Each structure stands twice: as structure tokens, then as C-alpha cells.
Amino acid sequence: MKVRIINRSTNPLPAYQTSGSAGVDLRAFLDEAITLEPLERRLIPTGLHIALPNGYEAQLRARSGLSTKHGITLINAVGTIDSDYRGEIKVGLVNLSREAYTIEPGDRIAQMIIAQYEQVNFQLVDELDTTERGEGGFGSTDKK
Secondary structure, three states, X not given: OOOEEEEOOOOOOOOOOOOOOOOEEXXXXXXXXXXXXXXXXXXXXXXXXXXXXXXXXXXXXXXXXXXXXXXXXXXXXEEEEOOOOOXXXXXXXXXXXXXXXXXXXXXXXXXXXXEEOOOOOOOOOXXXXXXXXXXXXXXXXXXX
16 A cells, blocks of 8 residues: 655654564654653654545554653554544653653654554444343453
């Protein structure tokens, strides 16, 4: 699939790092380094604009190394870029650690995964079919 992209940054286009990669890394498009203080939230520009075909979304996800090593993650856990959005992709980051973290221009700050989706029509009913799980919610399947 081809996705049209505008790159207003000085960074290279997003690319898959390995043949088995599901996502591409997004890089910070900054004039100078910024520091995220503990619990601080910031929108980080990428300089990228994309045009996805209908039926596809771009999912923004945290980079595992930033999350586990430094406590840097996405504000909304997973961000969605809809197929009709044409604005700049910005990444909402939060520093969940106890230490300040500096983001340099060009740093890889998030992953973007392109995923197909389907819009549904909801059908109002009085009852749902029964399942083994039923209404069992959080923790209902136990830990083991």
C-alpha cells in the first residue's frame, strides 16, 4: 500500500527498521532540545502529514525502550490518526518518571502503525447471546 506523505521536517521519512517491524518510528521535529520534567506533558511535532485511504488509521504508540528505561510514554496510550486528517502528526508525550528527560531534535519518540478498520452499524437488541465468560470483567479470568 502506498501512503502519500508530506515531510516538512529535516528528518528522514519514517521507515521500518527490520523486515518484521509492524511500525515505523516517528522523530521529533524540534529547533532545539526540550526537557520534559516529571509528570510534564507536551505535544511534540513531527513535521509529517499523511493521507491514508478510507478504511485505514494510523495508530501512534509508545516506543518500548523510552517507556521501560525512561518512563516516557504517550498521554493517551494509543493515539489514532483518522483517514481524513491532513494536519501535522504531533505526539503527545508524558514523563512518568521521577527524573527530567531531554528530547533532542531528530530523536525517535513514538511508533506509527497503519491498521485497517471497519465501521459498524449498531443494532439495538434486548438481549445478547450467552458466552462462557458472560459478564465477567476485570480479573474474572484470574492470573493463571
